[in-house]
Amino acid sequence: xxxxxxxxxxxxxxxxxxxxxxxxxxxxxxxxxxxxxxxxxxxxxxxxxxxxxxxxxxxxxxxxxxxxxxxxxxxxxxxxxxxxxxxxxxxxxxxxxxxxxxxxxxxxxxxxxxxxxxxxxxxxxxxxxxxxxxxxxxxxxxxxxxxxxxxxxxxxxxxxxxxxxxxxxxxxxxxxxxxxxxxxxxxxxxxxxxxxxxxxxxxxxxxxxxxxx
Amino acid sequence: xxxxxxxxxxxxxxxxxxxxxxxxxxxxxxxxxxxxxxxxxxxxxxxxxxxxxxxxxxxxxxxxxxxxxxxxxxxxxxxxxxxxxxxxxxxxxxxxxxxxxxxxxxxxxxxxxxxxxxxxxxxxxxxxxxxxxxxxxxxxxxxxxxxxxxxxxxxxxxxxxxxxxxxxxxxxxxxxxxxxxxxxxxxxxxxxxxxxxxxxxxxxxxxxxxxxx
DNA sequence: TCCCTGTTGTTACGGATTTCACAACCGTAG
DNA sequence: CTACGGTTGTGAAATCCGTAACAACAGGGA
Numbered sequence: 001x002x003x004x005x006x007x008x009x010x011x012x013x014x015x016x017x018x019x020x021x022x023x024x025x026x027x028x029x030x031x032x033x034x035x036x037x038x039x040x041x042x043x044x045x046x047x048x049x050x051x052x053x054x055x056x057x058x059x060x061x062x063x064x065x066x067x068x069x070x071x072x073x074x075x076x077x078x079x080x081x082x083x084x085x086x087x088x089x090x091x092x093x094x095x096x097x098x099x100x101x102x103x104x105x106x107x108x109x110x111x112x113x114x115x116x117x118x119x120x121x122x123x124x125x126x127x128x129x130x131x132x133x134x135x136x137x138x139x140x141x142x143x144x145x146x147x148x149x150x151x152x153x154x155x156x157x158x159x160x161x162x163x164x165x166x167x168x169x170x171x172x173x174x175x176x177x178x179x180x181x182x183x184x185x186x187x188x189x190x191x192x193x194x195x196x197x198x199x200x201x202x203x204x205x206x207x208x209x210x211x212x213x
Numbered sequence: 214x215x216x217x218x219x220x221x222x223x224x225x226x227x228x229x230x231x232x233x234x235x236x237x238x239x240x241x242x243x244x245x246x247x248x249x250x251x252x253x254x255x256x257x258x259x260x261x262x263x264x265x266x267x268x269x270x271x272x273x274x275x276x277x278x279x280x281x282x283x284x285x286x287x288x289x290x291x292x293x294x295x296x297x298x299x300x301x302x303x304x305x306x307x308x309x310x311x312x313x314x315x316x317x318x319x320x321x322x323x324x325x326x327x328x329x330x331x332x333x334x335x336x337x338x339x340x341x342x343x344x345x346x347x348x349x350x351x352x353x354x355x356x357x358x359x360x361x362x363x364x365x366x367x368x369x370x371x372x373x374x375x376x377x378x379x380x381x382x383x384x385x386x387x388x389x390x391x392x393x394x395x396x397x398x399x400x401x402x403x404x405x406x407x408x409x410x411x412x413x414x415x416x417x418x419x420x421x422x423x424x425x426x
Numbered sequence: 427t428c429c430c431t432g433t434t435g436t437t438a439c440g441g442a443t444t445t446c447a448c449a450a451c452c453g454t455a456g
Numbered sequence: 457c458t459a460c461g462g463t464t465g466t467g468a469a470a471t472c473c474g475t476a477a478c479a480a481c482a483g484g485g486a
Contacts, residue, residue: 006443014411015392032463040392044463045445052465060464061452077411078418085410096309097406102390106407146417147410171413173406177315179228179253187416189409193386194315196402197298197360198227198290200384203400204359205291219473245433257433258475265435273434274482 009050013073015040016047020070032063082107084144086169088160089151090115090123090130093175097151098125108147112139116156133160140167147171154178161188222263226286228253229260233283245276295320297357299382301373302364303328303336303343306388310364311338321360325352329369346373353380360384367391374401 019039023031033044040047051057051069054076058064074080085108087098098110113125116133123130131139139145148164150157150172157176164172171187174180177195182188232252236244246257253260264270264282267289271277287293298321300311311323326338329346336343344352352358361377363370363385370389377385384400387393390408395401 008443010415011408011412013415014408017411018390018408034463041394043445045447046443048463048465049444056465058464059452060450061454061462063463076415078414079411083410083414092309092312092314096305099305100406101305102407103410106411108407108410147413171410171417173409173413177231181254187413189406189413191404191406191409193310193313193402193404194319194321195224195227195231196386196404197296197316197321197384198230198292198319199224200360200386200400200402201291201296202223202226202289204384221473247433256475258477259473261433261435262474269435271434272482273480274432274484276433 005053009053010077012042012046012050013077014079016050017070017073017077017079020066020073023066024070028066030063031066031069033058035063079107082109083146084109084111085147085149086110086112086114086136086140086145086164087149087151088114088133088136088164089153089175090117090120090125091151091153094151095125097149097175098128110149111145112143114139116152136160136163137167140164140169145169147173149173149175150180151175218266222266223290225255225259225263226290227292229263230283230286230290230292233279233286236279237283241279243276244279244282246271248276292320295322296359297322297324298360298362299323299325299327299349299353299358299377300362300364301327301346301349301377302366302388303330303333303338304364304366307364308338310362310388311341323362324358325356327352329365349373349376350380353377353382358382360386362386362388363393364388 016036019036020031033047037044037047054072057069057072085103087094087110090098090113094115098113103110110126110128113128113130114133114136115121115130120130121132148169148171150160152160154176157174157178158180161172161174161180161182165182165186170185172180172182173189173191175191177192179190180188229249232249233244246260250257250260268285270282270285298316300307300323303311303326307328311326316323323339323341326341326343327346327349328334328343333343334345361382361384363373365373367389370387370391371393374385374387374393374395378395378399383398385393385395386402386404388404390405392403393401
């Protein structure tokens, strides 16, 4: 029953949750799939269908209780608790990630940072001491870490991913410009702005007879 | 005939292109859909199908000429030329983007940077002077810019997106944690690490009885 | 030349996802 | 207490996408 929920559906739930949080901020107490859909550019039917995978949360004629549905989604997604994150790579990108303030408020705590560069090891990034990558395996086995964030050069990324996986990590946020190879039971999300740009250019290349010839 | 190419297909092309570039680096001159697929965790059939939307690039019994196919893909995607990028928002995130070295080598040049904070205006980020956001519209009309990158707080993002769109920008890379509303002919890609994490937690929440032993 | 191996391009199939459409229902107003 | 406007939850239909399968063909070797 709870099985076979499409991944696309799971990917949309956090979007709904965020919108609901915003609505709650605005003081809204009830919202219909129609209204929510307009906000998110999603059809009302899709929202209702997505939610129906998990239960019946609405009230006919009224819509959904904003706070109630938000709580439900957070529970479904496991956002009702804190998550421990380990960051590997403290180059420019890694530092930016460590110092990014968006994770903490959502319950994602960077509890450990690793780098293979001896010059970086021992320094502090956002109040966390940088450890030697060699310690990665032992640290992960001794401390509860749920999610690994990879911010190393592409050529080193697969090795890092392998080590994370071998140490039991089952969720990886990959910033390296490559597609990691992982077992089926490991979740991976790639953050790849260059790929994103490179697919957009297809759509804008037609026109743009701009300036330079 | 060339119309109605699924967006998912377009999104995979840059991945193929990147893999081909890597193969070329390794000195490979020919590659089969089989081999390429193994590298990327994609079925050979999918690769062939994707490519078939654009033409016939392979040779039976041999496979694809690495350099030849790469050139074709770059042409299809419009990667065979330079693209001008404008960045809006020079907070921590915006600075990290401006200083990120991954765009330039792929032909994406940040030619202008904007911020609404008077304290930031006039400073230099990665050799580009920060302009006042007020100048956004006039600048975009007078200078060829192809892609807009949004790195402002969520509450200000829609307004920035609207201004970019009104100024004729038709491709937007959005780093703000929100879903921008844009006309159908504008391409948008969202970079949202928090959403990515929030969907992964669904898959790892089952086990992980935290810390234990 | 002819056969054998390997691989493409493509069509047909099937599965996955989205959209449609509507019965069931809630709350309110009369 | 009944009627009505509004909205959900959901099966069925439609669409979109991926996979399988195979005829066609290239190159090499006998």
